[in-house]
Amino acid sequence: MTTALITGASSGIGSVYARRFAARGNDLVLVARATDKLNILATELRDKHGVSIDVITADLTDSAQIEPVLQRLRAEPPIDILVNNAGAALMGDFATAESADMYKLLRLNVLAPTLLTSAVIGGMVKRGRGSIINIASVLALLPEYSHGIYAATKSYVLTLSQSLAAEVTSKGVYVQAVLPAATRTEIYERAGGDISKVPDVMEVDDLVDAALVGFDRKELVTIPPVPDVTAWEAFERERGLLAQGFSNAQPAARYRS
């Protein structure tokens, strides 16, 4: 029996991951702040699928509250799949953002997935197996579309996933970055936005089912809304070409006087 730990399982994308992994027969550890919602989901999924489910209530921005989650990730029975999903948006411009709000977002979207991954990765490498799913965003590739620091937090999640995959894939550990575009969840309203004003919103079940197709195919980067995967492949090819120019002891001729 494998066990998946899912952060932000009380609503939206995380709750659908919980449903899907329970349906696949995985035991679960569900993490979020809303204990009542987690318990309702856990009871439903235990009854429906006969899996074992633990609930950890934690505000992942709080260094004391994240500790039991880190301890569970280091403990036995091992966590086979970590879904770093908990996250939030922050509306508004960088120039007018409150530093306290930015600090909190960085703790949730950047520091928490980093610490959680760090807690679990050693055991996965030792066992030669395990999976880490990181929920980034298409905004990681389109930062100009969004003001403030949200897109930058998601670029971090994508970059961390790529660099971690380069380190651990050969050791049997699978890393996936999922890049959703607009998806119908509570995230907009929670950040003071209005989802009815957002065009082309994907339903959350469709998003997670597509992401799981990418998971089963062991894709490193899964972008559910992109119709033609060759667009992503071309992007990666061009990135490789650009990188060929990085190994130069001299500045390029155009920068020399």
Ligand SMILES: NC(=O)C1=CN([C@@H]2O[C@H](COP(=O)(O)OP(=O)(O)OC[C@H]3O[C@@H](n4cnc5c(N)ncnc54)[C@H](OP(=O)(O)O)[C@@H]3O)[C@@H](O)[C@H]2O)C=CC1
């Ligand atoms: N919906 C969208 O359009 C997109 C979403 N994403 C990403 O998907 C992920 C999931 O978001 P989504 O499902 O849309 O949004 P929701 O707001 O529906 O879910 C967010 C989840 O994160 C949890 N969470 C929020 N703050 C904290 C905290 N401080 N500590 C612990 N858990 C917390 C919430 O639970 P609780 O309040 O109980 O703590 C909730 O379970 C995020 O990382 C988001 O950036 C990416 C691209 C597009």
Ligand SMILES: N[C@@H](C=O)C(=O)O
């Ligand atoms: N819509 C954004 C989240 O709120 C995103 O695309 O990441």
